[in-house]
């Protein structure tokens with residue numbers, strides 16, 4: 116009958132549609148056992164870390180005590196608590212960081228390639244923001260003034276920052292959706308790359324003159340490339 120054939124067709128379409136939905140929606144793969152405590156000294160490298168024998172796992176494999184470090188030149192101190200600090204986080208897909216800010220201090224623009232971040236302000240005030248990609252809303256800034264108790268989300272991979280624009284120290288806890296979210300600090304990665312990215316590339320990319328780029332490269336610890344006679348390939352005479 117036509118109606119039965121139609122019902123069968125609908126069922127087939129439903130199965131095909133379901134099968135095409137991506138299974139891996141989480142950032143990190145889901146675990147296949149209660150835990151897989153990282154053996155951080157194991158010579159075998161896998162995507163994640165090899166499991167320790169569960170018979171020798173103890174509570175300390177799931178424990179870490181945060182001791183905030185001194186603020187950096189930006190006036191902030193990030194203490195990561197990821198799989199390198201807590202081996203028990205291996206395969207669990209989560210981690211966190213404590214961020215301390217002096218008044219006026221900032222956590223400069225950076226991105227986490229493998230995790231979204233949800234940040235809670237514990238103390239003080241923070242001006243935070245993230246920028247969308249070129250494709251979505253064409254580099255729109257989403258920014259918000261936060262106070263103690265406020266929570267803000269930075270979607271995975273997007274460039275974001277936090278500034279303590281208050282007169283007292285600020286503290287925040289950031290939870291991340293990866294055991295190893297990674298951090299790319301934009302200025303350090305671009306101007307502090309070792310060996311350095313050719314200054315002519317950065318000068319054009321950032322619409323700066325080469326002397327300014329060289330100064331930035333020295334400030335970020337990537338020595339400026341030494342100009343040689345004949346210039347760079349593709350840039351004859353510009354040395």
Ligand code: MN
Nearest residue numbers: 227232275289
């Ligand atoms: Mn972050």
